[in-house]
Amino acid sequence: MNLFADIRALVLDCLDQLVAEGTLPDGLATAAVSVEPPRDASHGDMATNAAMVLAKPAKMNPRVIAEALAAKLLNDPKVTVAEVAGPGFLNMRLDPQVWHGVVKAALTDPTYGQSTLGQGQKMMVEYVSANPTGPLHVGHTRGAVFGDALARLLDYAGFDVTKEYYINDGGAQVDVLARSVYLRYLQEHGQEVEFPEGTYPGEYLVDVGKALKAKVGDAFVDKGEQFWLEEIREFATEAMMDLIRADLAQLGVVMDNFYSEKSLYGTGLIEKAIAELDAKGLIYRGTLEPPKGKMPEDWEPREQTLFRSTAHGDDVDRPVQKSDGSWTYFAPDIAYHYDKVQRGFDQLIDVFGADHGGYVKRMKAAVSALSDGRVPLDVKLTQLVKLYKNGEPFKMSKRAGTFVTLRDVVDQVGANVTRFHMLTRKNDAPLDFDFDKVLEQSKDNPVFYVNYAYARVNSAVAKAAAFTDVSDATLADVDLSGLTHDAELKLIKKLAEWPRLVEIAARGHEPHRIAFYLYDLASDFHALYHQGSVDEALRFVQEGDSDTTQAKIALIRAVAIVILHGLSILGVTPAEEMR
Numbered sequence: 001m002n003l004f005a006d007i008r009a010l011v012l013d014c015l016d017q018l019v020a021e022g023t024l025p026d027g028l029a030t031a032a033v034s035v036e037p038p039r040d041a042s043h044g045d046m047a048t049n050a051a052m053v054l055a056k057p058a059k060m061n062p063r064v065i066a067e068a069l070a071a072k073l074l075n076d077p078k079v080t081v082a083e084v085a086g087p088g089f090l091n092m093r094l095d096p097q098v099w100h101g102v103v104k105a106a107l108t109d110p111t112y113g114q115s116t117l118g119q120g121q122k123m124m125v126e127y128v129s130a131n132p133t134g135p136l137h138v139g140h141t142r143g144a145v146f147g148d149a150l151a152r153l154l155d156y157a158g159f160d161v162t163k164e165y166y167i168n169d170g171g172a173q174v175d176v177l178a179r180s181v182y183l184r185y186l187q188e189h190g191q192e193v194e195f196p197e198g199t200y201p202g203e204y205l206v207d208v209g210k211a212l213k214a215k216v217g218d219a220f221v222d223k224g225e226q227f228w229l230e231e232i233r234e235f236a237t238e239a240m241m242d243l244i245r246a247d248l249a250q251l252g253v254v255m256d257n258f259y260s261e262k263s264l265y266g267t268g269l270i271e272k273a274i275a276e277l278d279a280k281g282l283i284y285r286g287t288l289e290p291p292k293g294k295m296p297e298d299w300e301p302r303e304q305t306l307f308r309s310t311a312h313g314d315d316v317d318r319p320v321q322k323s324d325g326s327w328t329y330f331a332p333d334i335a336y337h338y339d340k341v342q343r344g345f346d347q348l349i350d351v352f353g354a355d356h357g358g359y360v361k362r363m364k365a366a367v368s369a370l371s372d373g374r375v376p377l378d379v380k381l382t383q384l385v386k387l388y389k390n391g392e393p394f395k396m397s398k399r400a401g402t403f404v405t406l407r408d409v410v411d412q413v414g415a416n417v418t419r420f421h422m423l424t425r426k427n428d429a430p431l432d433f434d435f436d437k438v439l440e441q442s443k444d445n446p447v448f449y450v451n452y453a454y455a456r457v458n459s460a461v462a463k464a465a466a467f468t469d470v471s472d473a474t475l476a477d478v479d480l481s482g483l484t485h486d487a488e489l490k491l492i493k494k495l496a497e498w499p500r501l502v503e504i505a506a507r508g509h510e511p512h513r514i515a516f517y518l519y520d521l522a523s524d525f526h527a528l529y530h531q532g533s534v535d536e537a538l539r540f541v542q543e544g545d546s547d548t549t550q551a552k553i554a555l556i557r558a559v560a561i562v563i564l565h566g567l568s569i570l571g572v573t574p575a576e577e578m579r
Helices: 001-023 050-058 064-075 096-108 136-155 172-188 201-215 225-250 268-280 330-342 354-368 404-411 416-421 444-463 485-509 512-531 546-569
Strands: 046-048 079-083 089-094 121-128 160-167 257-260 282-285 302-306 318-322 347-353 379-384 385-389 430-435
Touching: 001 050, 001 064, 001 096, 001 430, 001 485, 046 430, 050 089, 064 079, 064 089, 064 172, 064 430, 079 136, 079 201, 089 096, 096 225, 121 136, 136 160, 136 347, 136 379, 136 385, 136 404, 136 416, 136 546, 172 201, 172 225, 201 225, 225 404, 257 512, 268 330, 302 354, 318 330, 330 347, 330 354, 330 430, 347 354, 404 416, 416 430, 416 444, 444 512, 444 546, 485 512, 485 546, 512 546
Parallel strands: 121 160, 121 347, 160 257, 347 379, 385 430
Antiparallel strands: 046 089, 079 089, 282 302, 302 318
């Protein structure tokens, strides 16, 4: 059940009736007609812009359309009031039984809120994709939470989602990792070593050095790197990926696929992707103008092989092959996304850190060119996380050497708190993460506030169960006509927004909207709870009155069910009770 979609369907049906009667001309496009909550709740339950968007193509005064539409809507028993406002907006009030149907739907339909928006389209969400050179840091944590919640949201909205991690194991940074592990290996053989600038001094490599010694003994001691570099690269990369997988598991993130950048080299995949662009007339030899500002790594003052990315919306054309014949960093990324297109995905989403903002247009251009514009790519950037503890910036992890790790954060506050709080801001807005505040038991802490609402429902249900049947099946059949107080109806109306909110969040690729909605739902629930301390008639448990109690418990059980759905999208396990 999606009440807003149902009322929109009613509006469209009434418009069709007006067309059939000759009041409106035929052939009007209605895609822009919407039904949504009015900005001011005192104006009604729902509002439609139908008259406003149809006035110009119909060549009619919008108020004339709105008045004719209002008359038709009032013929339906679901609509009790239809009033024209301003230049032609139409506000509606619905029969209370319509709202009571929302409670029953939440109690009986396990898919309440789920959507068919995606229609089974294949969607690839690539996220985290950190270099395999160490444990995940707090910035990766935000990307991991955002990407995972987005994938869950899209799945909930009817998409066929694949979650993928791109292993950046083809670049020079993996050679640096191998050399750093070699130094730890030498330490295990009793040698004094120094870590040159640019190597990885973090203690997380101590165990890797021990494991390497256990595997090869002293075979690599005092040998030139031509004897060990390739083998240690493979060994260290796999060790780091094991560490990264374990870190992600701590956060509740499980990938469907891990895709190796290295698999693109020496296999013809890069060459095939560039040839595809060449066949479209998008590859040429040329010399780029010196860029203004910071000099990018792939710029050369000589002729290179270039991708005509400006033909697909980029600001400048991009190098794919250097003058010496080696590939730029961009070339394997093109090949990787070409492979995504070849795997038949209908839509692609990449989740990057904020420092990759300069990559957005070129990646969009590449995917547009490779798919002939058929496959959209949305690149979501996650902004920085600032950590605080005891009111001071929290900056250092001894284990990592230079940064705070994902595991540091989860160990401090737990996966549930980490995940929820990482979604309390839009992905492209900076986020403050205060270790003290995220554990506060107050309204100012969204994690606590939502969990407290769920726990309060459970407590009330348990109390009512002492004298009446509070199973969902029974509650779905009780008489809800007594739920008439404004605070009760406000809570039901918030429940009715859930399916609409899911579709809005899924369309915009904005899982933070789920966290915001849950906080608002919890606020409306807590407001009703507190009113019960003043007005006994609003208390959820009415001692000795089974019928009234069942109706009120039905309402708050519906709240708990929607909270469960929302927390599941966020990847958060609810607290069944709180002390």
